[in-house]
Amino acid sequence: MRAAVVLTAALAATLTAVPFAAWAADPAKTPALAGTSGTGVGGQLAQMGLGLLLVVGLIFLxxxxxxxxxxxxxxxxxxxxxxxxxxxxxxRDRLVLVQVGGEQVLLGLTTGRITPLHVLKEPVLLPDAEPASAEFAQRLMELLGKDKDKT
Structure with a gap:
């Protein structure tokens, strides 16, 4: 993993150092980069676009x-x-119920600490969440309609 980071840093430094060195030097003494005209705005935009594509491609890679x-x-x-x-x-404080194997543990989470509060002898079975009913959707539309009438 460290090798990938070092390789990426070296590649990024190499890719960014060449264009900056070319821009910093005197344009009259520096040969134009391949595929771009040294003084044209279109050439600079093309170079910038290619550099952006290279960086985005490197991120995905x-x-x-x-x-x-x-x-x-x-x-x-x-x-x-x-x-x-x-x-x-x-x-910043929460209670968390965690299942580890066949056992459930109630944990208290604070900013810098996790404290086991209780080990449950019988696992808590939570009912499956039911999908929203048509009544709820209808009631929501009524409430949204009332908000439109008031304004």
């Missing part, structure tokens, strides 16, 4: 590479730890 590197690591058979429920207590 690195994202793909990072995904591939992360997949190489050790694989577990399945998800052993699952988040069952979460409840905010304040801007």
């Amino acid at each position: 690195l994202a793909w590479l990072m995904r591939r590197v992360q997949q190489i690591g050790p694989r577990s058979g399945g998800q052993v730890i699952k988040l069952v429920a979460s409840q905010a207590l304040g801007p």
